[in-house]
Every structure is written in C-alpha cells, then in structure tokens.
Amino acid sequence: MGRGVLLLLALFVVHLHPSFERDVYHKSSRYPTVRNKEESDPNFWAKEAWQGIESSRYKDNVNKARNVIMFLGDGMSVPTLAAARTLLGQREGRTGEETQLFFESFPTIGLSKTYCVDAQIADSACSATAYLCGSKANRGTLGVTADILRTNCSFVNPENYVHSIAEWALAAGKDAGIVTTTRITHASPAGVYAHTAERDWESDADVLDDCASAQDVPIDIAEQLVHNYPGTHFKVILGGGRREFLPNTIIDEEGTQGKRLDGRNLINEWIEDKISRNVSHKYVWNRQELVQLSLSPPEYLLGLFEGSHMKYNLKADPTMEPSLADMTEIAIRSLNRNNNGFFLFVEGGRIDHGHHDNLVHHALDETIEMAAAVRRATELLSDEDSLIVVTSDHAHVMSFNGYTRRGGNILGPSDDLGDDGLPYMTLSYANGPGARSHVNGKRVDVTADEDFGDLDWMTHAEVLLEDETHGGDDVAVFALGPYHHLFTGMYEQSRIPHLMAYAACIGPGLHSCDD
Numbered sequence: 170m171g172r173g174v175l176l177l178l179a180l181f182v183v184h185l186h187p188s189f190e191r192d193v194y195h196k197s198s199r200y201p202t203v204r205n206k207e208e209s210d211p212n213f214w215a216k217e218a219w220q221g222i223e224s225s226r227y228k229d230n231v232n233k234a235r236n237v238i239m240f241l242g243d244g245m246s247v248p249t250l251a252a253a254r255t256l257l258g259q260r261e262g263r264t265g266e267e268t269q270l271f272f273e274s275f276p277t278i279g280l281s282k283t284y285c286v287d288a289q290i291a292d293s294a295c296s297a298t299a300y301l302c303g304s305k306a307n308r309g310t311l312g313v314t315a316d317i318l319r320t321n322c323s324f325v326n327p328e329n330y331v332h333s334i335a336e337w338a339l340a341a342g343k344d345a346g347i348v349t350t351t352r353i354t355h356a357s358p359a360g361v362y363a364h365t366a367e368r369d370w371e372s373d374a375d376v377l378d379d380c381a382s383a384q385d386v387p388i389d390i391a392e393q394l395v396h397n398y399p400g401t402h403f404k405v406i407l408g409g410g411r412r413e414f415l416p417n418t419i420i421d422e423e424g425t426q427g428k429r430l431d432g433r434n435l436i437n438e439w440i441e442d443k444i445s446r447n448v449s450h451k452y453v454w455n456r457q458e459l460v461q462l463s464l465s466p467p468e469y470l471l472g473l474f475e476g477s478h479m480k481y482n483l484k485a486d487p488t489m490e491p492s493l494a495d496m497t498e499i500a501i502r503s504l505n506r507n508n509n510g511f512f513l514f515v516e517g518g519r520i521d522h523g524h525h526d527n528l529v530h531h532a533l534d535e536t537i538e539m540a541a542a543v544r545r546a547t548e549l550l551s552d553e554d555s556l557i558v559v560t561s562d563h564a565h566v567m568s569f570n571g572y573t574r575r576g577g578n579i580l581g582p583s584d585d586l587g588d589d590g591l592p593y594m595t596l597s598y599a600n601g602p603g604a605r606s607h608v609n610g611k612r613v614d615v616t617a618d619e620d621f622g623d624l625d626w627m628t629h630a631e632v633l634l635e636d637e638t639h640g641g642d643d644v645a646v647f648a649l650g651p652y653h654h655l656f657t658g659m660y661e662q663s664r665i666p667h668l669m670a671y672a673a674c675i676g677p678g679l680h681s682c683d684d
C-alpha cells in the first residue's frame with residue numbers, strides 16, 4: 170500500500186470519528202455532560218447482568234394460552250424503541266438511555282422479516298395479512314392471498330380469502346375484540362376482519378372512486394366490519410373513524426362530516442343488528458361514556474371516539490378521548506368474561522403517523538403510550554394463562570445518529586456539527602416533509618427555526634417527500650406468557666399468528682393439542 174493511500178485511509182478514519190478529533194459540543198446544548206456515579210463500579214454492571222440471568226431462569230411456560238393479546242406498534246422500528254425509552258427516562262429525570270419500556274423486560278425477543286410478496290418494504294396492509302392471517306400478501310391488500318393484486322375491482326372469490334387469528338379464536342369458542350388509535354377501518358385493525366384488494370376502500374365513497382364501473386362493486390371495509398363475519402361477532406370495537414360509518418349528509422357529535430354516499434348509517438345498523446340478536450350492546454363516542462361502562466360492559470361494545478384517527482396523545486383532551494391503556498382495560502374486562510378466553514388486537518397506530526410527518530416527538534410519545542397499555546394488560550391478566558405479544562408491522566427511516574454525550578436531550582441536536590459547521594438533530598430522517606431547501610447552497614440551521622422544539626416542529630430529512638416512508642429493517646417481537654420461548658429467533662412475519670395459534674391450540678395450531 171502506498172503512503173498516499175495510507176494517508177487517505179487515516180483521513181477517512183478521522184472523518185468517521187469526528188468526535189475523536191474535534192471535541193465540538195454544540196454551543197446551544199442545554200444539558201451538561203451527565204455521569205451516573207454508580208456506573209464507574211464494575212459491580213454495578215455485573216449486578217445488572219446477574220439480575221438478567223436470574224430473571225431469565227424462568228421455568229418454560231407450556232400452559233395452554235387461554236388468552237392471546239397482540240399489541241402492534243405501527244411503524245415501531247428498533248431505533249424508535251431506543252429513542253422512546255430514552256425519552257421516557259429523561260421525562261423521569263434520568264439520563265434516559267438505561268431505561269426500559271415496559272415490554273422490553275419480556276423474557277423472549279425475536280426479529281421478524283417484514284417484506285411482502287410484491288414489495289421489498291411493507292405497507293400496513295400486506296404486513297397485517299402476514300401477522301394476523303399467517304400468510305404474506307401483496308402491498309395494499311388485506312385478508313387475501315397473493316393471487317389478488319391491489320385495487321382490482323373484481324369480486325374477490327372467498328377461495329382467495331385468508332382468515333385471521335380472530336376467526337380461529339371465535340371458532341374455538343373464544344371471544345375477540347379490536348382496539349386502535351387509528352380509524353377502526355384503517356389497514357392494521359382491518360386486517361383482523363376484512364377481505365379486500367384495497368386497504369383504502371374504507372367507505373363506499375372510496376370504493377366508487379376506483380370501481381364505479383365494476384360489475385360487482387366490492388364491499389367497503391366499514392360495511393364488512395358491521396355486517397360480515399367475523400366483525401359481526403367482535404364483542405369490543407374501539408377506535409376512531411366515525412366518518413366511514415356515516416352518510417355525508419350527517420355531521421357527527423364532534424363536527425366531522427360523514428363520508429358515505431349510500432345514505433347508510435352503519436352505526437345505527439350495528440345497533441339494529443344487536444337488537445335483532447337480543448344481545449346487550451352500547452355505542453359510545455367519548456371517554457366519559459366509555460369509563461361509565463368499565464365495571465359492567467355490555468356484551469357488545471362499539472366506541473368510535475373521533476371522525477378520523479384519534480388525536481395524538483399529547484394533543485388529546487383527556488376528558489373526551491380515552492387513552493390506549495383505558496381502551497385496553499375495558500376490552501380485557503369485557504372479553505375476559507368468556508370462560509374459553511379471548512383474542513384481542515391492540516394497535517398503537519399513530520407511532521406510524523408521527524414518523525410519516527417527521528414529528529418525532531409524537532412518534533416516541535405514542536410508543537410510550539403503547540408501553541403503558543401493555544403494562545395495564547399485564548396488571549389485569551396472569552402470564553400463567555395469557556400470552557402477550559408485542560411487535561410492529563414495519564420499520565421507518567428515522568435514524569438515531571451522531572456522537573452525543575450520555576444523557577443528551579433525545580429530542581435535541583447532536584453534540585457534533587456537520588462538516589458544514591451546522592448542527593444536526595440526533596433523531597433525523599432519510600426522507601419526509603421535514604426536508605429543507607438549501608439556502609445559498611448551504612444546509613439551514615434547523616435549531617434556529619422560530620418554532621424549534623415545538624410539538625409540531627418537523628425534524629430534518631434528507632429527501633423531500635410529502636410523507637416519510639417506511640423502512641425495510643426487521644422489527645422486534647416481544648413475548649410473555651405461555652410458549653413465549655417460541656418467539657425467539659429470526660423468522661418471517663407470517664409465522665407470528667401460527668406461533669400464537671400453537672400456544673392457544675386454535676386454528677392451524679389445533680393439531681398440536683393432545684387434549
């Protein structure tokens with residue numbers, strides 16, 4: 170190797186580790202370097218390690234799972250977990266990095282591969298089909314095989330349906346329910362009950378946009394929930410999305426106009442269906458009405474708390490909108506009355522939306538909210554008979570980058586500067602609406618924005634896109650309860666419902682049971 174090459178290599182290494190060369194701390198850093206004193210003692214780290222060993226010397230749990238709860242953090246990538254736990258710790262007055270989100274203490278963790286049959290990077294529809302129905306599909310499609318292409322207006326033959334674990338649970342005499350912070354007709358919750366070639370067909374208006382001239386117009390997702398199996402049998406349905414159920418001649422309780430063109434009021438039709446079946450039921454649209462039911466929920470409960478998605482937790486009026494933990498609790502109290510147990514799907518759906526808008530503070534806060542909902546579930550159920558799985562459908566392109574000192578504000582700029590001498594954010598994106606035009610050929614200093622650090626301030630992105638994209642990385646799967654150990658390893662996302670079914674002896678897992 171010539172001397173010149175070596176020199177170049179040396180320069181390159183220095184370039185990779187700028188903090189070794191220039192100890193530049195950003196001048197506006199508000200946080201002094203923090204050291205936790207006890208961390209200088211090797212025994213501190215040894216104790217931490219031994220606590221881990223002790224707590225994982227659990228006995229294998231090979232009980233049959235009476236209950237299965239799947240928590241889905243939409244877009245909850247692995248860097249999102251690291252950043253959210255740091256924010257949680259910093260809110261509690263610590264350095265932050267050492268914190269655990271509640272479910273990060275679960276005994277088994279695996280990784281799932283999220284690509285779809287026609288897509289390197291998943292959307293929330295094909296991935297929902299994988300993690301709920303156990304079969305990979307094409308992007309944009311729900312509850313159908315990969316023979317069905319997106320937005321095909323032809324009738325989907327039921328031979329092309331794939332069925333969700335909620336149906337497997339119902340067939341085994343269990344109850345089922347869905348809870349989300351998005352519209353209840355949005356891709357992830359719809360994966361529990363819908364069969365459609367297009368995730369965007371949430372109301373008949375959306376179907377007509379694409380299929381006005383089709384022979385048999387496909388049934389929209391809201392109608393499928395109210396009138397088709399298995400949605401007709403869900404004991405609990407909680408989320409947002411009233412507009413998909415109401416005619417466009419109606420303004421709902423909070424001022425949102427309905428979307429439907431067929432003049433139907435599917436909320437009333439849901440009520441009429443329950444009356445005709447002579448079962449106790451209740452429709453609620455705000456937190457107060459929901460909480461009043463918490464001790465004795467009706468047999469069937471429909472709660473729609475917003476016209477579209479529920480508000481971000483940090484922006485919601487807590488007297489009007491229930492938290493994800495509130496909704497999870499009442500769902501469990503309701504479903505747990507069935508002696509055969511239940512399957513419950515709970516989605517923290519707005520993690521994804523925070524990322525799409527480069528609103529990283531919201532993405533992290535919604536992740537913390539989901540961890541609180543998981544904790545609530547474990548307080549109400551025993552890991553002797555209840556399997557809890559926490560995972561995500563796909564990653565995002567947020568990176569956790571730079572060389573910031575311990576305890577540095579996770580929502581702040583890196584201690585380091587770019588080679589252009591300007592600050593950059595510890596949490597930034599490869600793409601999205603936060604991309605700024607260069608001024609006079611130079612990157613702008615986003616920390617000088619007037620609204621820097623506000624809740625609606627967008628962190629910066631490299632490539633300008635109206636919507637930040639998903640990422641293709643693997644996502645984590647956390648498991649607690651019966652057969653949690655099956656969830657270790659790296660596997661296809663479509664394996665997840667098969668593992669849950671095996672633990673519960675339902676659906677395709679039935680063959681595994683001797684009793």
Ligand SMILES: *[C@@H]1O[C@H](CO)[C@@H](O)[C@H](O)[C@H]1NC(C)=O
Binds near residue numbers: 322324
């Ligand atoms: C749509 O689906 C129908 C029925 O499965 C099929 O015959 C047709 O070729 C599909 N059309 C397209 C454009 O894929």
Ligand SMILES: *[C@@H]1O[C@H](CO)[C@@H](O)[C@H](O)[C@H]1NC(C)=O
Binds near residue numbers: 447
């Ligand atoms: C409806 O249910 C109630 C309470 O379970 C029962 O007393 C009543 O007989 C039922 N009515 C009909 C028409 O089945």
Ligand SMILES: [Zn+2]
Binds near residue numbers: 244293521522525639
């Ligand atoms: Zn998304």
